Amino acid sequence: MSNDLAQMAPMPVHGNTDDPLWRKLWNAYEPIITALRRIPLVTDVEISGGMFGITAQLTDGSHLWISSVGELPIDPDDPEGFHVRRAHEDNPTIDEMVYDxxxxxxxxxxxxxxxxxxxxxTAFVTERRLAPRLIDLVAVQVQGVSAKHQPLSQLIQGPFDDRHAAVKEYGYATRDLMQRGWRCIHEQGGTEWPLTVWERNGEVATVYLAHVGQITA
Known part of the structure; x- marks a missing residue:
């Protein structure tokens, strides 16, 4: 399943977001920031006392500090590697190296x-359960071709954050097709990712469960 559908962590909210230097650093390190927001971790560019770094908030109140040899340079081509530490503003005993x-x-x-x-x-925050938990969203969808060779596409029900509820609705949808005279000509996927192909008077329709995104728990 493509991670492009994943919910991204929100943008930081503070007074620096209109600062030209903050925007320059945010844009310079956008590939890192976007990847962290897809985990999803609330990520920010820290400008403190002339020190530049990237912070990512963790679920226990601690955070990751991402720098290089000292601070992050303004030019993203200039870092001499990356240094990542976990720290906590109110608990100095939390101080560990994550990546160097x-x-x-x-x-x-x-x-x-x-x-x-x-x-x-990603491996660190997953192992420690320090990132928000993601829930898959699933919908019942239909795609097909009409007797006049026109494309057909419809979201029948959903999205659902409960797989069992989605499978139940899928059963209702296929039973409705059967009652309206459609004939099932192919079936696969079992109860995990069910998919059936139906035919009626020259029309063909595929009914399936589709992954349509994620939300945080």
């Missing part, structure tokens, strides 16, 4: 590779 691809770091072989950076952060 700077020259002398444990993951130095990855350098400025963004894929490795995001994979490491």
């Amino acid at each position: 691809s700077t020259e002398d770091g444990e993951h130095s072989q990855h350098g400025n590779n963004l894929v490795s950076l995001i994979q490491a952060i």
Whole structure:
């Protein structure tokens, strides 16, 4: 299932979002920020005392601080690897290294590779259950072709955040087709991702469960 459908964490809300420097840094590191927001972690650009970094809020009140050798440079081509730590503003005992691809770091072989950076952060927050839990949304959909070869597409029911409810509605939809004289000519997917193909008077319709997005629990 494509992660493009995932709900992104909201934009930060504060007075810096109109600041030209903040916007420049946000745009410069947009690939990292967008990937973190898709986890989904509320992500921000921190400008504090001349120090630039990326923060990502975790569900227990702690956060990730993403920098390089010292602060993040304004030019996204200039970092000498990435350094990620977990910290907590009110609890100094929470202080641990998550990822370090700077020259002398444990993951130095990855350098400025963004894929490795995001994979490491994703694995860390997933293992620790520090990211919001995502719930898949499922809908019952129909696609087909009319007797005049015109495309047919319709969302019948949904979206549902409960797979069992979606499967139940799928059963109602296919039973309705049968009662209206449609004939099932193909079936697959069982109760996980059911799909059936139907025919009536030259028309063909496919009824299936479709993943249509995600919401946070």
